[in-house]
Amino acid sequence: MNSFKPLVFSGVQPTGNLHLGNYLGAIRKFVALQENNDCIYCVVDLHAITAQLVHDDLRNQIRSIAAAFIASGIDPVEHIVFNQSAVPQHAELAWIFNCVARIGWMNRMTQFKDKAGKDRENASLGLLAYPSLMAADILVYRATHVPVGDDQKQHLELARDIAQKFNIDFQDKIRATGAGVDMVVGEEPIHGYFPLVEPLIEGPAPRVMSLKDGTKKMSKSDPSDLSRINLMDDADTILKKIRKAKTDPDSLPSEVDGLKGRPEADNLVGIFAALADRKKEDVLKEFGGQQFSTFKPALADLAVHVLSPITDEMRRLMGDTTHIDAILRDGGERARARAEKVMADVFDIIGFLR
Numbered sequence: 524m525n526s527f528k529p530l531v532f533s534g535v536q537p538t539g540n541l542h543l544g545n546y547l548g549a550i551r552k553f554v555a556l557q558e559n560n561d562c563i564y565c566v567v568d569l570h571a572i573t574a575q576l577v578h579d580d581l582r583n584q585i586r587s588i589a590a591a592f593i594a595s596g597i598d599p600v601e602h603i604v605f606n607q608s609a610v611p612q613h614a615e616l617a618w619i620f621n622c623v624a625r626i627g628w629m630n631r632m633t634q635f636k637d638k639a640g641k642d643r644e645n646a647s648l649g650l651l652a653y654p655s656l657m658a659a660d661i662l663v664y665r666a667t668h669v670p671v672g673d674d675q676k677q678h679l680e681l682a683r684d685i686a687q688k689f690n691i692d693f694q695d696k697i698r699a700t701g702a703g704v705d706m707v708v709g710e711e712p713i714h715g716y717f718p719l720v721e722p723l724i725e726g727p728a729p730r731v732m733s734l735k736d737g738t739k740k741m742s743k744s745d746p747s748d749l750s751r752i753n754l755m756d757d758a759d760t761i762l763k764k765i766r767k768a769k770t771d772p773d774s775l776p777s778e779v780d781g782l783k784g785r786p787e788a789d790n791l792v793g794i795f796a797a798l799a800d801r802k803k804e805d806v807l808k809e810f811g812g813q814q815f816s817t818f819k820p821a822l823a824d825l826a827v828h829v830l831s832p833i834t835d836e837m838r839r840l841m842g843d844t845t846h847i848d849a850i851l852r853d854g855g856e857r858a859r860a861r862a863e864k865v866m867a868d869v870f871d872i873i874g875f876l877r
Contacts, residue, residue: 527704527718531556532666534565534607537584538575539743541591542751543826544731546833547797552670554596556723562602563664563858564592566851569607569614569656573649586847587837591754593850594836605854607660612862616659617652619869620685623692624655628681658682661720663862668723676722683719690715693872702868716872731794734768737786755834758827765791765823770815777811779803791815795822798829 533553535545553564566588568581578584585606592604607613629635629651635643649656657678661669662685671679687708690697697703698714706715733739733750741751749764756764769787776782782789782803792810795818796803810818840847870877 527665527667529560529668530664530666531560531562531668531670531723532565532661532664533562533670534567534570534660535588535592536567536571537581537588537606538571538578539584540751540753540755541588542731542741542743542753543794543830544741544751545743546591546595546754546830547731547794548672549670550591550595550597553592556670557598557602560668562597563666564597564602564604565660565858566604566606567660570653573647573653576647583841583844585851586844587755587841589847589851590837590840591833593840593847594833599850599854603854603857604850605858606851609851609855610663610859610862612663612859612866613656613659615866616663616862616869617656619873620655620658620662620689621652623685623689624658624681628684629654632681633677654678654681655685658685662686662717663865664858665716665718665865666720667718668721670723679720679722686715686717686719689717696872696874700868700871702872716868731797732786732790734764734790736769737788737790752826752830754830755837756830757834758831761826761830762820762823765819765826768819770819774812774814775807775810775818777807779807781807781811788815791818791822795825798822798825 533549535541535549541550553562556562566585568585571578571581571584589604589606593599597604632654635646635651635653658681661682669679690706690713691708694703694713694715697716703714703716704718706713706719708715708719731741733741733745734752735745735747735750739745743751745751749767752761752764768791770791771785771788773785773788775788775792782792792803792806795801796806799806810821867877
């Protein structure tokens, strides 16, 4: 092997209802990436229990994420769609990475600080070690690229640190197994086994904010359902939520600079632009000077037009989960076959007896 084969990996947690922000910020990009890449898309159900151990219906939450993938246009035949727990090598490699990573690295993760809050001593060990499992998710397939948002960039950097430390610590053993790749770390040439994964950033990611507060991200965990548009919302619900979305009394500006200091207006214009695959400038050329009473119905119509086919297909798939279960089972078998080969190499490199 002279180089790492390009491979895209990404995952979505099965927690709460998927919403418009998840679709525009992640899933729609997944669909675009599959056109020119080998892709593995995972429902990361092991991650779902790090912050909340007991779930009411985790199986159907897993199915719902997979249904959203398929309904949005991801091809589970050409690519792989599966749930993480179906491939035990994720957890197996995560333990090895727990031994590679340093406690200081984990303590610096801002997401742990945010999620654990002031009562860190009561947070689960899984929440602290979450980034090791994330690194294992990616590297158990030796994926080279991951589409990431701002909140995951630090974790991706840690995945690179883990891969780099493994490669350096075991470089002689990697060379002896013949399973590695000549690469350069800093200015030092080494023979490494894991790629230093790269973030995949395709254009500016739409930052979708709460419909009730334009300064906060749209979130599954927000107690108000009016703060988000769920992918399973029907047309009437979407219309109601957009009609009730917080705005200010002024009309829409004609220039993007006029959105400064107006977070709710900026958010709604941004959502329109993302749904229509247009720039904010173009949206304001059409609606500048008009009141929200005119803009909101147009936004609602656009949202329904884009999301209704996805919602209808998700409802169909969730109405009889036989097809979704078959897709996940097939994807799990194909993912496991890839992961088994990597773990066999890792066992040989470390020196475990097989």
